[in-house]
Every structure is written in C-alpha cells, then in structure tokens.
Amino acid sequence: MKDIKKKSSFLADYVKDVIDKKYRTRSLAAEDLGIDESVLSRICSGKRPGVSESIVEGICEKLGLDKAEGVLRLFLTKHSKIRQFFTNPRKPILFRILLPDSNDKTINPEKISKTHTPVPLVSSEALDGFISLKQRAAEHALIPKNWLQEGHNAQCTRVKGDSMAPTLPDGSIVAIDFDSRTVQNGSIFLLKWKKKVVIRRTVFQDSYLLFCPDNV
Template identity: 25%
Template structure:
C-alpha cells in the first residue's frame, strides 16, 4: 500500500475527517488532502499524524509491522525480552564517514533567539554534525541544504528548551501554518512557530505562550532561513 492508502485506512478506523486531523496537528486541510490523495509522497508531519491517529509511525511511513502497538506495548515501559544490547562506538572528526552518513555545518557561535537571545551572524569554527542520510530522506531534505544551530532562551520551552540544537532545511522556506522555522527578524535569528494571516500578516508564536505572547508582523519583514526538521535536547 501507498502512504495515501495507509492514511485513509487509519482515518477511516477512527472516523476522523481531513479537517479534524489537520486541526489536531496544526496544519491546513490542504496539507492533509495532498497526502490522502497521493499528491504528496512524503511529509514532515508523519510523527504528529501517527500520534493523532494512535498508530505506529513505522507502519504509516513504510507499512512496517502492525498499524497499532500490541496491548503489552501500550503499557508504560518496554518488555525486558525486547531489550537488545548494542555496542556504542566512539568517533571523532578524523573518523571517515560511513556509507549512510553525511556531515552538516553546526554554527555554534550563531545563537537562535528563543526569547531574549542574541545572535552573531558569522561563524568561522567549522564545526560539523553527523547525520544519517536516511534521517534526512525521511524529512525530504538534502544534505547540502541542512544546517544546525544552538538555541538560546526559553520561549520555545518545554518542546525546544534553552541549549537545544535544531537542524533546519534551508531549501524549505515556504510557510506551512504551524511549522517551526528559523527566521531573521530585527537583526536576530529566531526559532518560532509561524501562521499566515490575511493581508500579508504573519503570526509569530512561541510554545511558552504564557510568558511570550503571540507577535504579529508584516510577512515581508521576516526572512525565512529554513524549516526546523529535527531538534535534540540535553537532559541537563
């Protein structure tokens, strides 16, 4: 089955409409319609769609395994029988790339403002992060357009807290309502949720909305650097 067929089956089982699913995950109905009709063959919204429908993302993406977890896996924890020890191999920048690896630039001195953060717009450190090609393919991103940045501030907490690292696709600059983007505004690089509004306006939203209320800006005053496709969070 195709992605479109699997999504139609899952939606039919729970009796959800395209508009209701779109509202649940914060995208437009047109986005869901394109997936359902097969006009979009891959999407960055697989995880939120799977969560909203209570199905396994592996099944939705590739048809792997069962559509839903078995009853034992729905409990809080992992069965001991499924734990497999995998050796951890350390590496450094001198190690050659594996066949399924690419390096992307990590602009460590450029901080994305998630609150009252600051920004330095030049970076000469040459830091790199390693990504699997499969991970980038999952988001429909090409390595040459991927880049990573540290986040400064708590406006996107608790989803993207201070000190997180976000990875963006610089080739994805078209705004999809509810998507997370790195933007350039008022001489700052910022990471925010974006929503288009009539009249050429843009709502700039933070996850921490209680401390950082919505902002409205003219869309032509905001430069889209790229869409966030991945983020990593340290425990402390």
C-alpha cells in the first residue's frame, strides 16, 4: 500500500486530487462516475461516505486507480481504530538464526529459505500461542524446519534468569511449539506458573511429574 498521509480521510486522500484534475466541476465528475453528487461531496470532504465497495471499485476504475487499494482505504475510513496499524512507520524486521549447535556455522545463505522458517520472537508476557496486532513481532528468529511439524504454531522468546543454566543461560533464545504437548522424561517445557511464564525440565519420579530447574 502506498504512503498514506493523515489528511481528511484515507479514501478522500486517494481520489480527491485525481477527480479535481480530471473534471472541471464535481457535478460533471458525479455524472461520469455514475454516483449522486452529494455522495461524491461526502467522499471528497473526508466524511464517512456510506458507499459500498462496488461503488468505490467503479470510481477507481473510472479514475485509473487501483481498486483493491480504494476498497482498503474505504475500510480504513470506516474503522478508525485499525488505522494505526497501517499509518505507523514500519520498522525493519530483525532476524536471528537459531542453531542446534552454537559452534556449527554451516549456514548456506542461498538455501536458508528452504532449510529454515521465520518464527516471531516475542517477550515472555506476549506468549499466548498467537500474535495479536498490538503484539506484532518486530523481530523474528529463523529456526530449522525440521524442528517443527507442518502446521504447528510456534513462537520464540528469550530466557530470563539463570534457573535453566547452564543448559539455557540468561538471554538464550528458545523456540516453543505450542502444538506439541507430549510429555517425556527429561524434556524441556514452557508453562504458566502463578501467572508467570517459566521454563522447566520434566522429571518422572515415582508416581509424580516434576518440573525442575537445571541450576540445582
């Protein structure tokens, strides 16, 4: 989507200047566009136009504008709360590569799209199994595709504290598969405990399942 300036409305910003350059009067413009002049006036003034997507598509087609962008701008004109996600400057997305072995540097940049997949890297507080618009990740980690089963939902986060050291030192990046829930002895799990997200190792002891830190 092209750069959107905050003027009267997204739709008005898109069509008004083109209409004024192409037609001598709004009356002639409305007649050629096949809409009522009062509707055209509302569109150009930035008010909620109260028109359908098909009308906007017809206007854009007559003006030589992209119909898909016109419909999107109509949507954003009607729904002001969603505009912030299209008007805020987009920050560059950062990527980090997760390797099974930190000493293994054998990554082929030309084939990385075939061997790795991007996973959102979020704070532990945002780990809900999904990413909402407000929690959109600005940073991603590239993890080997063979770490995840196809269709599984995954996120990455940074380890806080030394409870899992030396296996996972403070600041380590871990990938979490939210669809993998098979408990195995000695495996590492992320769980919510007393409203906090923690990472622990599972230990079978007698008839109990324990979640233990590694630094004990």
